[in-house]
Amino acid sequence: MILITILEFLLIAIFAMALGLLFMGIARKVVARTQKRIGPPFYQPYLDVLKLFGKDAITHGFIFDFGAIMAFGGMIATLFFVPIGGIYLYSMSGTLLLVIYLMAIAYLGMAMATVGSGNPLASVGISRALTQMLGYEMPFIVVLLTLIYSSGTSSIVGIMQAQQGGLMNWNLVNVPLGTVVAFIALLGLMGKKPFDAPIAPSEIASGPVVEHGGKYLGLIMLQHSVSIVVKTALFVNLFFGGASNILFFLLKMLIVWLLATLIGSVFPRFKVEEGVLFYWKWPLIGALIQAVIIIF
């Protein structure tokens, strides 16, 4: 029994990593095509990860190691609560708020590792990332609360099931303004342009990952791949009605991911406080209007 559970844990984790890396490869290709380049093959991220784990690496002390493990572990723990197609390990009935906060473990681990490296560029990146988080989370969470209130449950599976029965039941149609707001928040959540001030390669040398190399960068890439899966899957579950068929589900995830990538590939970057103020302006107002419409 325990063995089966462990096996399930491992299989889901490996599947998500593979899927996330595939998405990253597709994104690189798509971005290249929008910029009239040919771009690397779609399997390039797999090669990158394999190469990184084979290289020598340097560490800056135990907090650097611990943070990297915490970041990756926290993201995998989040993954187990997000249903992917028909597959989910745990569907506790209070998962939605939990998932948002579980992701914070990964952020905290990442932040500790990078600041623990002693490089001020990393600290600047983290300070920007946390600031921006306060920006995008506000409208996002208002939308989530609206969804919880209208669906009468705070479980992700429950919200998914409440949307069954065709396109007209999807939250995309029922909560249109909220969907748009959540999508804008998703761009910030995934660090896509125009909200990529925290990693800004040309200003702060990729910020948080400036000191990471070898297996540490490999872990960060894996963590990033899992986080892509978690976030797109969450979005599909909440607004696109989820799917019981895994293929349909992956297709919907790919659509969300491509949309985010395409938008990200054409925009310049917001300054961090501009980004925050932007989120507190139109998206927050939109989210509040949506909430008032649904609740009152």
Next chain:
Amino acid sequence: MSLSQMIIIPIILSIFTYLITKKIKSAGPIINIILSGYILYTIVNIYGKWDILSQSLNINIMGNNFNFILNNSPLAWLLGIMTVGSVFLISIFSVSSQKNVKYTASFSFLFSILMGSILGVVFAGDLMTLFIFWELMTWSSFFLISSGKKEGAKKASYRYLILSTIGAYLMVTSIFIIFNQINTLEFTEVANYLQSIPTLNSIILIVMMGIPFLIKAGVFPLHIWVNGAHSNAPKEFSPFLSGLMLKIGTYGLMLLLYLVPLYNILDSSIKFRGLPVFNYILALFGGITIITGTILAIRQEDVKKLIAFSSISQMGYIVMALAITTPLGFAGGLLHLMNHMIFKTTIFLTMAAVIYRTNTTKMSEMGGLIFRMPVTFAAYLTAIIALAGIPPTNGFISKWVIYQALIQKGYIFLSVAAFFGSIGSFMYVFKPLSTVFLGQLKPIHRDIKEVPILMQIPMYILMALMVLFGVLPGIQMNIINQIAQYLNIETVQSTLYTITGAYGAWNSLIIFNVFVGGFLIALIIFVFAKKSKLVGLMDTYTSGEYMDDPEAYHYAYKYYRPFDRIFDSFAAKSLTRAYDTFAQNITKLGNLFNKGIVTGNGQTYAFYMILLIVILAFAGWMI
């Protein structure tokens, strides 16, 4: 040990503590450890003996019969054990940390009185007893705050005293109005009386009684004493001030909201989404407190001020949750009350440890202490994970319950405030983590060692409590449900590791499993990969610059400058300054009054005296 002995013995013994500590410096904290340890043991033993231990003392003053009552209820028991527990832990901490402090004797003396008086407040069964011990508490804490080493201690404690005095006047007035009417001050009688008179009158009385509690709880706009008092108090007293004293204010609020069922009184008044507007406004004040505290906490450069503002913001959660008077709100508020005490005490203690070693509270003057003080770092890390509300620690559970309570009724604006505080807390708790413990070590701090073992013990205990209550919230829910039953509120369904909310249930066992699972997978990948080489913190990517000064290479000052820029104009409008202007105007008015009347001429004063006698005679004749 009876209830009255528990209160009186610390107060009387404190004088001997003072005299002994004057001679032997380390005796004071040790006496306090023994005393609080024994009282802790007693309180644990009176668990479950509700209402049967009550004591009363009848005193006849000028024809009025005052009945002083002490009673053991579940709520009183909870706050009692929290008080004595934190006195116990802080006393253990003080044994080592107060070796070089000037005022050890008076600290132990006042701390002992304070413990007795807080026990008096929570076990009080009538308003008069509550008031007497309330004042004793205010005065002893006033002297404790003013004994702080820093420059601002005097001013901060003075501000605290002024606000407390205003509160005390209001409270004593309302007490005598009630006493005049019903000749008794027992809680249940008072509650019945307040329900029998017209709504407006009872609201006025309740507001008068509530303001001192709101002042102690540090709710906006009465929070101005909190940050000065917390940051200037002696480093061993700040944990107690934040962890416990603020909660005594919410204890008073609970008495007003639940024991005097404010909800019944206001049942016929205007409502917003099923909640009387009065309650909603109180909850809204809680929300404003959260937002103000968060924004100001992010700006601070002084670590104790930062934590003080964070306390203000966390108290907002408790007030908000209690004000919405649903079973979930009550449970969430009480859970957060306990959890906040645990993690805030830890944070202040770890900071006291850092200050003990570095002798500074400025964050930009520290850095890289993690390799020197690993235990302190571990305790701080656990505490901030709890404060930021990240599973699997206790802080998340209480916030989760509060969110459930907010969503259940669809209070969207209150939820926005709550989430703002929660995500903002990531920012302000990460600032000390990053600037004090991580980053570059200052050359002057190269020889720092971990704090002595006696200062580490309280940290270990508190860390264990945070994880324990994070995995088994049922322990806390058990006592909360008893309190709810005692106060005639519906209980929230719970088992040892599950809590049922409005929209879904909480199961901490699953979360703990998953967390361990995720962590193990990451660990396996990490361990099986190639071993890495350890290099120093200065050996980093610097875009080709040559760096040799760790002090200049540490990013700490104005950590969130882009964010602060958004709120610069907001922070410039200081509420404290507004109050100061008000006070200046009053002084001006008084001077104007002085000019005409205080002439310095003896004959004028003689005239005033005659005038007074005439007025009194006239008044006596009229009555």
